[in-house]
Amino acid sequence: MAAAAVGVCANFEMMNRILDATGCPVPDSLHFVAGLLGITGHG
């Protein structure tokens, strides 16, 4: 289980850099998720 946790953390070390460096926002097709979570006005 610990190794799996390391894997998830390592993956997001990658993804965080990709997203920050490309400025890629959440696509329109996924805005409904924010609405489901109640964290924005989308959805």
Added chain:
Amino acid sequence: MALELEAAVLPVPDGVRAELRREWGRLAAPGTWLSGEERVAVAREARAARTFADAHTELEPVLVEAAQSVSAAANLITREWVADLLTRGMTIEQYVEVVGIVSRVAAVDAYVRGVGSAEEALPDSEPGEPTRRRNIDVRPRAAFVPTDPEDGARYALSAVPAEESARDQLHAQLYLSTPQMADLTHQNELSRAQMELLAARVSFLNDCFY
């Protein structure tokens, strides 16, 4: 063979070990817009930048700046800074390739360190020419880089398909594949809630805007 991870204190799944080795192979080989030598040099600069050092490679200064910034200060990158790199001679495809390399080296190094092993030496570069394969379907959208078919995490590197594919393969081994992500009931050793809690915590510590 690279990435034996002999000092690891946690069990490394065969699939992860194989993917890390594939990544080292991709790093050493000629890419889409950068040679193998340039790709390994980008990785070397990215590693050095974590301690605010300079690896003194032969890379062009604009490539060094991009590699160091994505490695150590990605959360501070702006659209204007990316545009400025382009005015200084870098192409947007080269930038996307640098982002792919630096981000995957960050993942490999984090994993190796996390399982208790020593940092792996970077591979020797392989000769050959970059493929220069362009994705003609990308379009400017809200991101700093053109994307296809839309913005979002999955397509952030779509301007350089080989980089997008490499990200996807490593992502599938370390976290979840795209089909697994779509299945909210999927879980492996960790529950989905545990995985998302870890993801949120890492992203918070990295101050990731997403």
